[in-house]
Amino acid sequence: LRSIADKGVAWAQGRLGAYYVNGSEGLIPSAELGHEYIVKAAMQGHKQALYDAGHMFLEGIGCIADSDNGLHFLTEAAKKYHTDAFLRLAKYSMITLKNYEMAYYYYLLYMGCSDNHEKEDKETLSLISDLLDVEVAKSTYKEAEDLINSKPPQSIEMLDYSGVYVEISQNENNETEISLATDDEYFPIALDAAHELIEQMTT
Numbered sequence: 001l002r003s004i005a006d007k008g009v010a011w012a013q014g015r016l017g018a019y020y021v022n023g024s025e026g027l028i029p030s031a032e033l034g035h036e037y038i039v040k041a042a043m044q045g046h047k048q049a050l051y052d053a054g055h056m057f058l059e060g061i062g063c064i065a066d067s068d069n070g071l072h073f074l075t076e077a078a079k080k081y082h083t084d085a086f087l088r089l090a091k092y093s094m095i096t097l098k099n100y101e102m103a104y105y106y107y108l109l110y111m112g113c114s115d116n117h118e119k120e121d122k123e124t125l126s127l128i129s130d131l132l133d134v135e136v137a138k139s140t141y142k143e144a145e146d147l148i149n150s151k152p153p154q155s156i157e158m159l160d161y162s163g164v165y166v167e168i169s170q171n172e173n174n175e176t177e178i179s180l181a182t183d184d185e186y187f188p189i190a191l192d193a194a195h196e197l198i199e200q201m202t203t
Helices: 010-022 031-043 047-059 067-079 083-095 100-113 119-131 134-149 187-202
Strands: 156-158 164-170 176-182
Touching (some): 010 031, 010 047, 031 047, 047 067, 047 083, 067 083, 083 119, 100 119, 100 134
Antiparallel strands (some): 164 176
């Protein structure tokens, strides 16, 4: 995996970085090495790595805390509809920046793109809405609604750091079809992750 990551393969960089951060797969934990690999993957636009890099910069994990870089990477992850990035940006905007318009916007995106939100998220959204001018709230709501409605079809799913895409669809006979694809040459190494994703998507 390290040899592939060092060749510049984004999903391998992200996965190896996560292994270093968590000290998994027998590696001695190294937040610094983990941060280095994850940022390399993020610089290539890898969705999960963008979120992880943003989180690490905000928290100073494996690096000196840098809110500007943290927000940059989180915002890039949000552009790819990473729901956790929406939530993280919403909370950061509300608690740290005191920017309630931005917090409202990202909470709306989170609620609109995630099925995993909690009751307290709805309560927080309502609370923030009450803090905003009515016209500002309406305008922000419309902006978020437009972005949610323009979200591209998500028929293809990818397990974080797998490098393998799995698509589940129904054919004309209403039978379930599963197809695999990869955008790099290291298919055998990534295949295990694909099996894991298939299991998640079919249970």
